[in-house]
Amino acid sequence: MSSKGKVIPLARAGQTAPCDRCGELCKVAATRNTEAQMLRAADRPKGNCVNCAVAEWFVVSGLRETTDPQSLLSPAVHKPFEAVMRHARSDASATEIRWDRVVQNWSLPFVVGYTPTGKPKKKTFPVFDMEQWVDRLHRTGRGAPGGGYADATFSDRLAEHLRSSPKNDAN
């Protein structure tokens, strides 16, 4: 059923264009894997740079709203992400990803299409907001004995974050 795919050369290799989202200069890769399921190399000078493609992966996989972007700087996140990349035959390699840029640009909107005249249509997706999540978890937990969190991992991570965060004292 699934195969390792075929690595094919790209005719437009080396052609450059600014990233649709952050504007960083990108180059068309030399090759791509026909079976790549994530971080696919574009065959023309158009689209997202690898860092914006990583951010987009979090949108597509539904994890964006629950991901604290600062946590993406941790090697504890990079290792499993690399395992997912290998499994999905990613065209990008782990060493290409600049996690600091992924985090820095986390709030930028994504280009989701083009108008008939070729102008990019941009869309902003929800961004992790600790305050909002604390509110939601409080509402979810209300009246439910022992909590009622659907996602133990997330609530554990949230608790850890709250313990390690400096208090936001109004002054």
Ligand SMILES: [Zn+2]
């Ligand atoms: Zn970019």
